[in-house]
Amino acid sequence: MAAIKRAASLVRAVQVVSAGGPFQIVEREIPEPGAGQVRIKVQACGVCHSDALVKDGTWPGLQYPRVPGHEVAGVIDALGAGVSAWTQGQRIGVGWHGGHDNTCPHCRRGDFFNCRNQKVAGISYDGGYQEFMIAPVEALVAIPDSLNAVEAAPLLCAGLTTYNALRHSGACPGDLVAVQGIGGLGHLGIQFAARFGYRVAAIGRKPEGATLARRLGASLYIDSESERPAEALQRQGGAQVILATAPSSKAMSQLIDGLRPNGKLVVIGLTFDPIEVLPVQLIAGYRGIQGWAAGTPADADDTLRFAEQSGVRPMIETYPLERAAEAYARMMSGKAEFRVVLTM
Numbered sequence: 001m002a003a004i005k006r007a008a009s010l011v012r013a014v015q016v017v018s019a020g021g022p023f024q025i026v027e028r029e030i031p032e033p034g035a036g037q038v039r040i041k042v043q044a045c046g047v048c049h050s051d052a053l054v055k056d057g058t059w060p061g062l063q064y065p066r067v068p069g070h071e072v073a074g075v076i077d078a079l080g081a082g083v084s085a086w087t088q089g090q091r092i093g094v095g096w097h098g099g100h101d102n103t104c105p106h107c108r109r110g111d112f113f114n115c116r117n118q119k120v121a122g123i124s125y126d127g128g129y130q131e132f133m134i135a136p137v138e139a140l141v142a143i144p145d146s147l148n149a150v151e152a153a154p155l156l157c158a159g160l161t162t163y164n165a166l167r168h169s170g171a172c173p174g175d176l177v178a179v180q181g182i183g184g185l186g187h188l189g190i191q192f193a194a195r196f197g198y199r200v201a202a203i204g205r206k207p208e209g210a211t212l213a214r215r216l217g218a219s220l221y222i223d224s225e226s227e228r229p230a231e232a233l234q235r236q237g238g239a240q241v242i243l244a245t246a247p248s249s250k251a252m253s254q255l256i257d258g259l260r261p262n263g264k265l266v267v268i269g270l271t272f273d274p275i276e277v278l279p280v281q282l283i284a285g286y287r288g289i290q291g292w293a294a295g296t297p298a299d300a301d302d303t304l305r306f307a308e309q310s311g312v313r314p315m316i317e318t319y320p321l322e323r324a325a326e327a328y329a330r331m332m333s334g335k336a337e338f339r340v341v342l343t344m
């Protein structure tokens with residue numbers, strides 16, 4: 001391909017032109033940060049299943065064209081007016097939580113993630129599928145020195161979600177915790193659960209999953225094709241927590257009987273059909289079902305620091321920015337092992 005000579009101020013971005021439309025690589029003027037914002041020189045951006053909300057147009061009211069990407073790692077390239085807590089050249093990231101208003105009823109109670117005017121990076125404004133991105137300071141996460149950008153990126157959504165869901169699940173060290181699905185979320189969930197001191201059961205769909213599950217930290221592997229996971233968990237006394245990561249409501253429904261009394265099914269795999277449960281399954285043994293979504297940039301700080309300290313790392317496949325369409329297709333195929341990351 002012939003090299004395109006571009007003006008110094010033009011930078012590359014990959015945008016979705018319309019709902020259901022293709023990815024398009026464009027050159028644009030380098031953006032300028034406004035008050036309370038920074039410009040990020042993006043080094044890596046994870047490709048997350050939620051980017052389908054932009055690609056398919058399933059996020060209500062989304063404005064096109066839009067640059068997706070909410071697993072962004074890079075360095076601060078320029079500071080907008082009034083930014084004092086961050087410095088030029090600092091290594092930072094941006095995850096799903098792309099900003100909040102500090103004034104709504106939920107923010108007033110410190111629950112920033114549930115802000116009524118929450119902004120989402122790559123949805124409310126252009127995200128990380130580009131060389132330079134603008135973000136508000138309340139969305140920033142500091143990246144520890146020992147994590148490189150490619151490793152840090154998937155930790156800002158997939159890592160944060162599994163880490164935060166597990167640490168708020170109520171499970172204590174030594175408890176049996178099951179992680180259903182060994183994919184983009186599950187392979188991180190198993191690692192975090194093991195580092196938290198849980199006894200980890202990994203639930204996969206083929207016998208070959210056992211070796212990887214053990215390497216990630218699981219002490220027990222359940223092949224859901226050859227045995228019923230709920231029964232296998234009950235033979236171990238039942239799970240205190242089951243982290244459901246694979247997007248199958250049917251599989252999730254079949255897990256509930258694997259909980260021990262007071263146990264909880266924590267749902268992070270996004271599906272659009274119902275989980276089926278009889279009231280008696282919940283009433284007997286006070287069992288519960290809870291959903292969990294990512295977390296704030298402060299939670300992401302904790303995720304990165306814990307990953308640094310404990311050695312939790314994502315398994316990744318990298319693609320250069322100009323191959324974003326191929327990278328996205330690979331992620332959507334479900335065959336990537338396990339997170340797809342764009343590099344700039």
Ligand SMILES: [Zn+2]
Binds near residue numbers: 048050157
């Ligand atoms: Zn995501």
Ligand SMILES: [Zn+2]
Binds near residue numbers: 102105107108112115
């Ligand atoms: Zn708010």
